[in-house]
Amino acid sequence: MKLNLRNPLCIFDLETTGTNITQDRILEIAVVKMMPNGDIVRKANVLNPTIPIPAESTIFHGLKDEDVKDKPTxxxxxxxYARxxxxxxxxxFNVMKFDIPMLVEEFLRCDVEFDYSRRKIVDAQKIFHMMEKRTLAAAYRFYTNKDLINSHTAEADTEATMEVLLAQIERYDGKDVTDSLERKIGEIKNDVEVxxxxTVSGLVDLAGRMVLNEKGLEVFNFGKHKNKVVTNVFKEEPSYYDWMMNGDFPMDTKRKLTEIKLRSFKK
Structure with missing residues (x-):
């Protein structure tokens, strides 16, 4: 199928050192440029981000510091790329929430003009979510071929969720679950523990302000100490605990934070 274009359309994707627009950097950029006449031009680079690549990031894209040390910045x-x-x-895909802000930030660091405000932007993820709803009613229809009656009443939604879960187990039992690089991370089994x-792994508190890293250690998942081990932050900046305890954080987060702090004192 040929896309109707008045201007060239650059479809692009970034791999980065993380998801913090101001602190992280681009590791890889790929652009497919579709021309109004139907021609397609491609441009791609693996880049040296000039900062260390966190292990948590490597899990997703497979790039390590040694892989990029000789690449251009x-x-x-x-x-x-601007030209x-x-x-x-x-x-x-998800371009408005992440890729465009990250790309613009990188251009600004280099004093290169890239005015996105004068361009039309298409986010394929938005189309996906608009057309393939991610609601209980949509899941119920997908897995059971039935319409959910009395949606948004607790009783009907609970019964529907039970049917969806049972249908999922029947459909996927024994099938592998893979990450974004198609590496196996588990298997669907008729076992609640599995x-x-x-589905709920790595969370330390329900708000997700703290998560477990690949070593099973609690790390912060937000702010200036993102990806830092919680107990290490307490040693380096003891006042951070007080700031969080006095801040607008859920009681569950504060409770978990206190548990970690007390445990570190016992050691």
């Missing part, structure tokens, strides 16, 4: 290719994407509209580890 974004600053070295920024003008080339390549000049006059083109933009598209991607399902729990697959």
């Amino acid at each position: 974004f600053k070295e290719v920024a003008k080339d 390549f994407m000049e006059g083109a509209d933009l598209a991607g 399902l729990s580890k697959l």
Whole structure:
């Protein structure tokens, strides 16, 4: 199928050192430029982010510090990409929430002009979510081929959730679960403990302000200490505990934070 275009359309994706727009950096950029005449031009680079690549990030994209140490920096290719994407509209998956803000931030660091406000932007994820609803009613219809009656009443939604869960187990029992790199991370089994580890793993508090890293240690999942071990932060900046305890955080988060602090004192 040929897309109707008035301007070139640059579909792009980024791999990064993390998800913090101001602190993280681009590791890989790939652009597919669709031309109004049907031609397609491609441009891609693996980049040296100039900062260490966290292990948590490597899990998703597979890139390590040694893989990128001899690659160009974004600053070295920024003008080339700005020219390549000049006059083109933009598209991607989840592009408005992450990729465009990250790309613009990198261009600004290099003093390279990239005005997205004059371009049309298409987010394929938004279309996906608009057309393939991620609601209980949509799941109920997908797994049971029935319409959910009295949706948004607690009783009907509870019964529907039970049917969805049973249908999921029947459909997927014994099938592998893979990550974004198609590496196996588990298997669907008719076992609540297995399902729990697959669907709710790594959370320390319910708000997700703290999570477990790959070593099973509690790390902060937000702010200036993101990805830092909680107990190490307490040693380096003891006042951070008081700031969180006096801040607008859920009681569950504060309770878990206190448990970690007391445990570290016992050691």
